[in-house]
Amino acid sequence: MNITTRSNIGKRDSNQDYVSTFVNADNQTLAVLCDGMGGHNAGDIASEMAVLQLGNSWEQSDFKNKDIEAVEDWFQNHINEENKRIYDAANIFKDLQGMGTTLVAAAVFEEMTVIANIGDSRAYIIEETSITRITEDHSFANELKMTGQITEEEALTHEKRNTLTRSLGVRSEVKIDFFSFSNSGKQLLLLCSDGLTNAISEKDILSIVSKNKSDASKADELIEQALKNGATDNITVCLLELAPQSLGLEQTVEKKEGN
Template sequence: MNNFVGLSKIGLVRQRNEDRFFIDGNVCAVTDGMGGYSGGEIASTYAVDEIREYLASLEPVGQQDLCDAIIHANQRIVNRVASEERLAGMGTTAVVTAIKDNQLYWASVGDSRLYIYRDGLLRQITTDHSMVQELLTAGEITKDEMLSHPQRNLLTRAVGVDEVLEVDSGIESILPGDRILLCTDGLSGYVTDDVIASALQSSDDNMMVVESLMDTVYEVGAGDNVTIVVGTI
């Protein structure tokens, strides 16, 4: 594994960036906060800090470790909200990955996404915990219609909202040359998977891919904060 890079930028219509990410050896995470005042920023920062610290002492990091790290962060945020009324309603997405040999372990809550790109094909690994995903699953809207649906920002699950949290997780087999992409909905909510795939196809330089996708998001108005992490196996 090499060459993991990331970038986070404030959207054109936002006053603060509530996205966070970290790349720590073979572990990566992306979070996207929500909530009034500075709540979203606090929740997303808490989440990446707590997840990073929780996993730092573990070697190797496995699937259950990623779930446990998110659950740990969830409890810390719930406790913080309980002690500060002004933070009520804050929460965050979280998608976390770890690589060991030819396995990619992942865990996810919310609508930040994990993709794997291989041989020209982009595959979404995580499933959004969102209202529009439920509509898509029910066959009421298409994947393209998710991008413009008025309820596209409504989450059905988030870190820091409830004491009990269900975390999605899994294991994917990976091959040399695979590209891994994590992102917030500032990317996936404004550009199609085809656009993401084209950017990955266009260059082997991961930072060039990240910057190209950022440019595309800004060209369509950057309606949300944007965070993208890309790496090559």
């Protein structure tokens, strides 16, 4: 599997995004991308804690049965452990008060991928002629859109489009959305922070990643285009090239919202 990660500070004073990939005992890959929030250096501490602690736990895991429910249970347990770790730190240390982070993570197996999501960092499946958003933003504007109170166009410019309704480490418990799909055919999985999606349309993302060039060049161009479009936030992307499968399984995406 080819994996490419890129992160750019944008026009911020610090980069509160953090992304990394990990491999467990059975050579199974986990990619985690977090977009931190909080004053001073609290946001980057929260995002780094979440990524590295979750990754460390993944490296000790082994999913021989590759069962979706087992993976979701693993995510549920370990993400909530990290939520409590960040929440407790923010309540103990005054300079970390209010810190939290989004989280989008992908557990990639030979035949399937399982996504866990909290906040407004996103996961996309990109194929030759289509782009499919897998995750739903946990933002105030998106909640209004989903209940029909505003249109999708209005949500793009809503004054509270970046106000999160769910994030890691802000409350003692956190809800997690899960999505799963088969890795049938050759697919590219994109994880990204909202610094990218606030500055570049899904249509333009598809145009860039569909080019006949290396994944590294695609990732660089995504960030360059977002900056040209006036992006001010940190911008982070992770591209995972999923191996083609020998069986032509029908692709479906299953969503399970956290309780």
